[in-house]
Amino acid sequence: MSTTSMTSTRKPTRLLQLEWWRWRMTPGKALLLLLFGAAAVVALVRLFVGLGAVTGLNDSMPWGLWKIYDVVVVVPLGATGFVMAFVRYFTPGGERYEYINRRAVIWAAIMYLSMGVRLAFDIGIPWRIINPIVFGGNLHSPLFEIAWCVFLYLIVLFFENISRVAEEQKRPWVKRADHALHKILPGFVLVGVLLSTMHHSSLGTLFMITGRRMDPLWYHPWLNYVYLLSSIATGLGMMMVIEGFTSAYYKIKFERDALARLAPWCAGFLSAVLLWRVGWLAADGQLGLLFAPRVETLLWWAEILVGFVAPIVILSSRARYTRAGLVAGGLLTVLGMIALRLNVGFTALMGALGSQYTPSVAEILFSVGATAGTVVIYTWFVETLPSILGPRVRETEEEAEAVGD
Amino acid sequence: MAYGMLIDLSKCMGCRGCQVACKQWNDLPGEETSLGTDYTNPQKRSAYTWTTIEFITAEVNGKTVSTFTKTGCLHCLEPACESVCIAGAIKKNPNGAVTIDHDKCIGCRYCQIGCPFGVPKYEYDQVVPRMRKCDFCFDRIEAGLEPACAATCPADAIIFGERDDLLKLARERIARGGGRYVDHIYGEHEAGGTSVLYISSVPLDLTALNTDVTTDPVPSFTWKAMRQLPALVSGVAVLSLGLMAYSKRRALIEAEQRGGVAQ
Numbered sequence A: 001m002s003t004t005s006m007t008s009t010r011k012p013t014r015l016l017q018l019e020w021w022r023w024r025m026t027p028g029k030a031l032l033l034l035l036f037g038a039a040a041v042v043a044l045v046r047l048f049v050g051l052g053a054v055t056g057l058n059d060s061m062p063w064g065l066w067k068i069y070d071v072v073v074v075v076p077l078g079a080t081g082f083v084m085a086f087v088r089y090f091t092p093g094g095e096r097y098e099y100i101n102r103r104a105v106i107w108a109a110i111m112y113l114s115m116g117v118r119l120a121f122d123i124g125i126p127w128r129i130i131n132p133i134v135f136g137g138n139l140h141s142p143l144f145e146i147a148w149c150v151f152l153y154l155i156v157l158f159f160e161n162i163s164r165v166a167e168e169q170k171r172p173w174v175k176r177a178d179h180a181l182h183k184i185l186p187g188f189v190l191v192g193v194l195l196s197t198m199h200h201s202s203l204g205t206l207f208m209i210t211g212r213r214m215d216p217l218w219y220h221p222w223l224n225y226v227y228l229l230s231s232i233a234t235g236l237g238m239m240m241v242i243e244g245f246t247s248a249y250y251k252i253k254f255e256r257d258a259l260a261r262l263a264p265w266c267a268g269f270l271s272a273v274l275l276w277r278v279g280w281l282a283a284d285g286q287l288g289l290l291f292a293p294r295v296e297t298l299l300w301w302a303e304i305l306v307g308f309v310a311p312i313v314i315l316s317s318r319a320r321y322t323r324a325g326l327v328a329g330g331l332l333t334v335l336g337m338i339a340l341r342l343n344v345g346f347t348a349l350m351g352a353l354g355s356q357y358t359p360s361v362a363e364i365l366f367s368v369g370a371t372a373g374t375v376v377i378y379t380w381f382v383e384t385l386p387s388i389l390g391p392r393v394r395e396t397e398e399e400a401e402a403v404g405d
Numbered sequence B: 001m002a003y004g005m006l007i008d009l010s011k012c013m014g015c016r017g018c019q020v021a022c023k024q025w026n027d028l029p030g031e032e033t034s035l036g037t038d039y040t041n042p043q044k045r046s047a048y049t050w051t052t053i054e055f056i057t058a059e060v061n062g063k064t065v066s067t068f069t070k071t072g073c074l075h076c077l078e079p080a081c082e083s084v085c086i087a088g089a090i091k092k093n094p095n096g097a098v099t100i101d102h103d104k105c106i107g108c109r110y111c112q113i114g115c116p117f118g119v120p121k122y123e124y125d126q127v128v129p130r131m132r133k134c135d136f137c138f139d140r141i142e143a144g145l146e147p148a149c150a151a152t153c154p155a156d157a158i159i160f161g162e163r164d165d166l167l168k169l170a171r172e173r174i175a176r177g178g179g180r181y182v183d184h185i186y187g188e189h190e191a192g193g194t195s196v197l198y199i200s201s202v203p204l205d206l207t208a209l210n211t212d213v214t215t216d217p218v219p220s221f222t223w224k225a226m227r228q229l230p231a232l233v234s235g236v237a238v239l240s241l242g243l244m245a246y247s248k249r250r251a252l253i254e255a256e257q258r259g260g261v262a263q
Helices: A001-012 A028-048 A080-088 A093-121 A142-166 A172-208 A223-250 A256-283 A287-291 A295-316 A323-353 A361-384 A396-405 B017-025 B081-086 B110-114 B138-142 B148-152 B162-177 B219-226 B229-262
Strands: B003-008 B053-060 B061-069 B088-092 B097-102 B158-162 B196-199
Touching: A028 A093, A028 A361, A080 A093, A080 A142, A080 A172, A080 A223, A093 A142, A093 A223, A093 A256, A093 A361, A142 A172, A142 B219, A172 A223, A172 A323, A172 B110, A172 B219, A172 B229, A223 A256, A223 A323, A256 A287, A256 A295, A256 A323, A287 A295, A295 A323, B003 B162, B017 B148, B061 B110, B081 B088, B081 B110, B081 B219, B088 B162, B110 B219, B148 B158, B162 B196
Parallel strands: B003 B196
Antiparallel strands: B003 B158, B053 B061, B088 B097
């Protein structure tokens, strides 16, 4: 009796008809949260003591972990959003990717928002992070272009995700609005794809300003397209990783067949990048460098073999029809992207700039903790908005809850 | 009026008067320094030391040669730092000076990556840092004065004037020097041309000047990619819409076929 009276008094006061605290703490999540908390402490301390005191940055190495990893790597980790939305809305038979796409766009939204917050702590004056959007800036700067694209893409991601919230509502006008949104959603998706094309390539353009000062092993005259193609491969690869994790953790079906259809595309994009890069080295007459006794040579081969050749082999072979093959192939693709970007940002640049740089412990803790935080936030969204996982049978669930009360 | 400076390295005697004048005029704090293997002190430029004299001692044909190089911002005609600045805080002024607006700078430090001469330096030791570098004594030029370093140089090694005139003067000195000078005006074409020019009587690789630098304007490196964005975006838009139309049509045909089989 008391339960019915409680629900009747409580319901009208709620703005969103959400059962808010569905998220459950587990030891694993607690550990990730601990790391997230450590990152937050580093961020807070950094506000009061300044950038130089917390990081290993100096005039010889102006861009450290917080730029090269937390921006240049994290943005393509969120490439799932535009790649899967493209597959879902523009390719034949895209409907079968509906629920994969839901995971893709919420992950992308988390990565992009997290990148924005992390970047605020990397720039010298954090509260000016929004200035280039508010006060304008320099149209010739690739960074300005990225800032605007990311800002606009966040709006697109909002509309790509808001239906998950709407699906939890019963109000008729919400249903009508959601229905209307679905009609124009392909338009948003198209804008998102175009914005992504621009900023994923511009992340490569960033480093082109160094010209031939960069180490010849990573110098490429069209680094922007190399980055764009590798981010598309990463969008597909990261999806396999996310699906592997989500299906195992939440005990839902692993969409093996749908992902196996994407695998050759992932391998294709990786092959294109690999061929273009090696082709350029040959055209540039730098193939001899591949066997020069340098540390850079080792790093190049590690990147190429582990992050390009291995995923190409796995994802184009029969292994792609297995869960292990897809997850491993996806993970290696992601690692290859990370290796490429760390190598360009650190290995290829530090020699050119004569840099002295070792990331500080606090710096590493921030990057690791922020990454751990994004995983926890992902679980929070998945558990709070269950339609991310798949279609829900709402009535039975609510009946069950009512009985539980 | 695009001003410039001609630095005649053969006249420099390494007194570091320019270094001191720069600190005084720009009110830059002193730094704790240490001596390295040569007399360059401080050993590196910083947010608080915008110009240094770099001392290089080398053996040439059995003779010991000492060279002094005044280092600092070269005030490129097409500055990389200006082109990459996200906030539009860096500007090439009509008078030749490349200046930074501290109220606009957000501290992304992209200019430090872009500059081929490693000129912009950041106040990493500050809680609210600024990007600092030589501003060609912008306020002095506007008031009709020479930059502090040029005004103070007792050997007339730093000559201030209009860049075109300075190029003529440099050519004249090289021509009349009777082989005294290296036949190269550093900064005429380096990085697409700079407002600060150098002539030298010792080979340039014995100076602190960056002889590996490109002669292309550095902003063109990123612009060649940026200017393709409209074409790239249009291409992807056409591809996306075309693919969507194809997908819809294919879905329609498949539905019809399925309907046919069922009947």
